Amino acid sequence: MKNVPHTVTDAAIATIRERIESSLYPMGSLLPAQRQLSEELAISRASLREALSTLEALGMLHIRPGKGVYVSSAQASNGHAWRFADQASLPDTYQMRFALEGFVARLAAHSIGDSDIDWLDDNLESLRGALEEAALEEAAQLDFAFHMRIVSLPAMRWSNRFCAAARTS
Numbered sequence: 001m002k003n004v005p006h007t008v009t010d011a012a013i014a015t016i017r018e019r020i021e022s023s024l025y026p027m028g029s030l031l032p033a034q035r036q037l038s039e040e041l042a043i044s045r046a047s048l049r050e051a052l053s054t055l056e057a058l059g060m061l062h063i064r065p066g067k068g069v070y071v072s073s074a075q076a077s078n079g080h081a082w083r084f085a086d087q088a089s090l091p092d093t094y095q096m097r098f099a100l101e102g103f104v105a106r107l108a109a110h111s112i113g114d115s116d117i118d119w120l121d122d123n124l125e126s127l128r129g130a131l132e133e134a135a136l137e138e139a140a141q142l143d144f145a146f147h148m149r150i151v152s153l154p155a156m157r158w159s160n161r162f163c164a165a166a167r168t169s
Helices: 008-021 034-041 045-057 090-109 114-132 136-151 154-168
Strands: 061-064 068-071
Touching: 008 034, 008 045, 008 090, 034 045, 045 061, 045 090, 090 136, 090 154, 114 136
Parallel strands: none
Antiparallel strands: 061 068
16 A cells, blocks of 8 residues: 655655656656646645655656756665654655754764864765765765764764664664
């Protein structure tokens, strides 16, 4: 049974994905312009951009700034189901992450030392290089290491206990 979309972004993701999977938007094709597609789906361009970014993250689309959005695969590349998929949509998850990251960053700022700052600077420089070279696997690993370093700071001990509890529940 397919999940019922919870938000307009979820509905747009489902519609565009269905169009890709049914070859209405075949592999390699250019999607309609964002203005046209947002009108067609009766959603804001901001919600459409969020849907397109999600589908790009799933490997179904390739967004080329100034050139358009192209279909890169008829199937999502993420073969691993997220265990909370039936409880929270991907856009809801990103919204929660957006809300929490600022809070966590403020807490971390109170306990970060010079060596941590130097490590984070080096990591970000490497991440930029990986992204410029389109080394996405390396970029993902660097991004993960960046976030793990932040949650390992002394002020973040509570987040480690919370994450461990969430993994075991």
